[in-house]
Amino acid sequence: MDLAVETQQLTRVFTQRRKIFRRRRNGENGESEGPVTALDHVDLQIRDGELFGLLGPNGAGKTTLIKILATLLLPTSGIAKVAGHDVTKDPLPIRLKINMVSGGESSGYGLLTTRENVWMFSQFYGVSSKTAKARIDKLLHTFGLWEKRNAKVRNLSSGQRQKMNMIRGFVTDPDILFLDEPTLGLDVNASRVIRDYVKSWVKTTAGKTVLLTTHYMMEADELCDRLAIIDHGKILAVDTPENLKRRLKKETTFRLEVDPLKDTSRFKTIPGVKNFSLKSDGGASLEKLTFILEDEAAVSDIVSEVVRQGSKIHHLQKTEPTLEDVFISMVGRSLE
């Protein structure tokens, strides 16, 4: 089977720019000084016809990987191949076969209409106007944007814009499509339309590959044939969502809802606790804790620790592992 994407020891280091241009990066611990290793010796193989997901927290290196594969960024070291061609040495044949859509991007010109904008981008790929227009009209219907076909782009809502971007991605009929958080900020219906279309596109057309990054576990679980979990530029695991969840079967997942806790640092030291995450619903008074336990007996220690802090347990449940639990177990924090 052919590989759509292959990387070997792919590494990308960003060195900081000169002072005046320094922009603050989103490191949690103010890690903005010095070089950043966005990708750290990544070995990845994505097969032809696969819908492959990249799952990782902010700053994990997902976008960096996609940019390298889209021939927009050079690797610092290592090799990246797309459709069999090296991204550094031979970008042109790659560019003919790929396209990329990022969530929240603003592409094109506000004065043009939706149709004109997408048409313009199709011309950069040499698609004949007739073909392009036929595809655009079909996609406008598919994505529910037909009424906005002649609206100026600057008057589109951000969700409508995002649908237009998706159409831009499909209009060139790429073999490999990179989707960087394509459903970011979209409502439930719009996300659904996009997911369904992406899925059917890969499944019903031969030789189409999608590499998708997302923050939504459900999306990854539902869509992807295989997933890579990535953190700090390293691939932690690559497998099907089912297999990833199965790995956790040896471990137990508990969910608790408690009054706000003063200190959560001690949970990590309880024997049998592999990892845990904490979510507080903004202003709400309850905190949600998820524990991945190697030893189920640890739950009694957890309960006494909560009680010792004077907090009350509102809910305690043992659950089947979700993809999110896999993520917590590997990365040590939750995604959303």
Next chain:
Amino acid sequence: MTSTRSVNPLALNLRAVVGRAYPRIIGANREPSWVFFDAILPLLGIAAYVFIYEGFFRAPGADRTFANAMIGFVVLGGTMTAFWMNVLWSMASQLYWEKEMGNLQLYMMAPMSRMALLGGMALGGMFMTSTRAIVTLVAGVFVFGVHFDLANPLMILAVFFATLVALYGMGMMLASLYLLYGREAWHMSALLEEPIFLVSGFYFPIRAIEGVGAWGRAVLFGAAIIPATLGLDALRQLIFPGFFGGKFWLLSVELEFAILVVLCVVFLVLARVSLGYLEMLAKREGRLTSRHQ
């Protein structure tokens, strides 16, 4: 890959040029307010000079053919200014703005040639500015009652097109150079605007600078590599042949035309080389995209 793609590179790049020029050609003329802002307002700048020359040459006893020549001179210069402004402000900083808007990465990811990208920008700019320039010119001729002598229309067209290509070639080169600079691009353009405006002689015969002193000649030499200067001088020679007994012309029309053609080639080659180099640099440093997603 199962599907094999055969795209004719020439066809692809021609489509890309048209695609990239489209928003300028269609989009920019979509709002009718441009007629006022871009075509009528420039007349005010021209008018100031027109009235000065009126004052001089329409005094009792003055030669009225001079008045017509000087005013035609200024109207022509004022019209060409539109192209220069478009190159300096719109072309040069274009790639930088595309980067800010998030379009640049989509352009760079596409399989089109970089020259198709720049060429499309230039073509769109030329077309858009031409519509404005024509309105300004016609309005100027009408309002100020200028009489043009179009004895050699073919040569006039040739010089005009050579000037445009050289000017936009320069714009393409500047666009590539500005790519790596952020907001400094603006300062750079602002810095260049006035001096080049002066030495291009939009509102006076360029040779007049020579009279200023020893440095006048040096300035003239520098001015000669700016396509606007040469083009304008050649156009004026062709349209107002006997002006001041030919004393104020820079070089012969033929020579100016030849230099313009050379400049076209030089600027286009430089644009290509510098964009290729700077693209590589940007890809290495992670600066092709400004948005951090």
